[in-house]
Amino acid sequence: MNAIEEAKSVVSRLSPADRAEFAFWLTSQSVELAPGIFSTPGVCGGDPCVGRTRIPVWVLESLRRQGLKAADLLKAYPVLQTDDLARAMAYVAAHREEIDQQIADNEQNGQE
Template sequence: MTRQEIFHQLLSLSLSDKAEIVQSLTKTLPMGGKGITKTWGVCGGEACIAGTRIAVWLLVEAQQLGITEAQLLQDYPHINAADLVNAWAYADAHPEEIAAAIRANNEVD
């Protein structure tokens, strides 16, 4: 199978399936990402960069506020570009979850 054929097959997948593939592939890269995990008792069980307490919704909200990827990598030096790719892929695959988390974390008591 050629790379072009694989590419066309990937385009036909659901966002969730694409996100899983991106996560799997970035884990195999030398600078591979850590993946996205949800751990009970860590950040309220929110989706986070694996092994960190950096929630995906936090990164998405920062991006929405105009913070660049370069700035995020500078602000969070223990993550890398592949981690951001995983976060964006997860957010694209779970937009309602991320939007709800942003709303919930911005509510004032």
């Protein structure tokens, strides 16, 4: 029996209340979308964030488009490392339309 089959077996034996609690927990877990880029329901609207931070990738890209350099971003966000920025920019390159839309949505909402 593989891990998925085992998990299904365990979950099927839970009470309805425990199953609901487990489902809530499961849907609140972070998903690694790309190396070092995570989406967590309820955190920053589920937008992709760098590492385990609450710094959305779209924010870093928006600031980069406004002329900030890597050194500026690292100074503004001291929790980030150079590798974090590289991962964020790689995610932007691979998901340009998604990031463009997130920037546009947030500019429209005045949240930037």
